[in-house]
Amino acid sequence: MTRGIIYWIFAICSLMGIILLAIGLAETVPNAGGLPHPEFPGMVVGEDGAARLEHIGGLAFAFNALLLTLVVCLAILGVSERHRSPKFVVAMAVSLVIMLLIWWAMFSTHQEFLRTGETGYFMGFPIPTAWQMYGTWLGAIPLVAIYTLGFRHFIFTEADEAEFNALLKECQQEENQD
């Protein structure tokens, strides 16, 4: 099922490259990368957020959705093929869904703010920024948990350890014979 993961990674990176090119060719706006603050030197302002996203908002959303998919595909690549059990693949899929949901929540609440100009607060930050701050960081915790809690199931099993030790021994014996 995950044997062709490298082709997925290749396809995702290629798509991201195409999106980047499309963004590069899109109509630009003066405040796309920010403007100097009118009052305080050294500070940059973003000004009209809706205008900045007008031509590239959808592309940027797709770019990051692909990036999150790439992250999960790379994590799968990092696990030996023989340990990519259905349980592992489901856990990875759940991680991806969580990360994509957080990204969607951040993006949509930001869009909502751009429409209404109003936002609530969560733990000190406006809600879209709280999704970014706390959500993005916590969104990858399932990946960390899979690595840490599943270490002896997916990453480096006792059988792997025995196999590696046997390989080390063989190599040492060969070296001694030489």
Add this chain to the structure above:
Amino acid sequence: MEAYRQEIIVGAVVIYMLFCIVTGLWAMRRTHDSSDFFIAGRGLGPIVVALALFSSTLSGFGFVGGPGLVYSIGVSSFWMVVISSIGYAIGFFLVAKRIRMIAELRDCLSLPDVVAARYSSEAVRFLMAVTIVLGVMGYLATQILAMAVVMQAILSGTETFADIGLVSCVVISSAVLIFYCVTGGIIASVYTDVVQGAIMIVAGSLILMTAMSVFEGGMQEATSIILADDSEAMMPFGAAGVMASLGWFFVFGLGLAGQPHLITKMMMNKKMTDNRNILPMSLFGYVMAALLWISIGIIMRAAVIDGVVDPLTLPDDAASTFLSVFANPLLAGIVFAGLFAAIMSTSDAFLNIGTAAIIHDIPKAVRGHSVKNELFWARVVTVLLATVAAGFALYSHFADATLVALLGAFGWGTFAASIFPVVAVGLNWRGASVAGAVTAISAALLINFSVQLAGIVLPYGISGPLVAFITSMVLFIGVSLVTKKPVLAKDIDRVMQI
């Protein structure tokens, strides 16, 4: 206590420098050969590796540049921080196990050693070593300059050293750095990393508490002030915009697994199974330390907008102004010591991998064997490398900053773009070929150099390293797919199936 603020700060920095010297002497007794000098004899415990890993991620940039970026562009720079959980996870999934296995199997001392074993190619070793040396020169020069500038700022506030010059500060800071790097090698580096990590965790928590007390309404009042001034600065993509933010998300996230000074530390743990604990510990440490970055930046931007503090001359003054205006002198002393610790331990890590590339990898790639008496030459080259970097730093400050700026472009982004595909993907995909690796490294270097040299500004804040990273990934996999399937050495083939 307020009357002795400057003395307390100077005292904290001097104590830290003395600690470095003592650590160097202690580590020298544990450094018997080049394996001890470069990879600590692969004998470190999980706590030491975890702290060394996360504190090496945050150089002086985390203390000075990070808060400065938040002050300047608002939330955009948060993306460099919030990506840490993904970055560390990817680093461990892709690199930690296999780099450690290959290092033990082939007795590798450096990252180029590992890639040479993986690809059975001296060309890939050579390219990797050259990339590291170029990057190390840029990083080291900027770190030494930053250390000297901060030292001058601290010392000039005292009566005795009011007129101290930058050259003297470069000499003093480089001398301490060279002493403990030469005597203790990577062992001294990782143990100072441990102290740096501990300082950063403590400082991050205390700074957050201090920051929360600046405005009556705490963090929410500060973010409301910024939002009212310019809503985009406080929204998820910040003032720099969506593509600059997502570019950092990509380059700082995935790129973590392409930083030679970090992934080399993944070769140093004693037991492979320690990795399961090193990952969450590193991540926890990083998050605690990053509180300093975020909270200082937000409070300083809000305080200037609100008129609590005068506008800063430079965004990078955010941390030092915050410490002098809002922090208790003792906390300021701890943070300044932490700043020196961050700069010195990162410099030491770079000196170490740069030295390994010069005396071990490049000779091996060119002549087929490294120099004789590696430990002696490692110490000599460490002195030379640090001296040249210090010279570079002074030259860039007083004469022409172009060369160092150019080498500085060989920072995080270039390492990420050129090393990540070859190491992180290559260690997990048996189809990766030498042609793919050479093409990816060359393309990454070429794109980053071209963008920097030509001063190209891409639309929507798209960065050169982002373009280089995606291009090198596509080329690495694409070229490997269309070239002949590589025949791997038997032992490497077996390791890659585990």
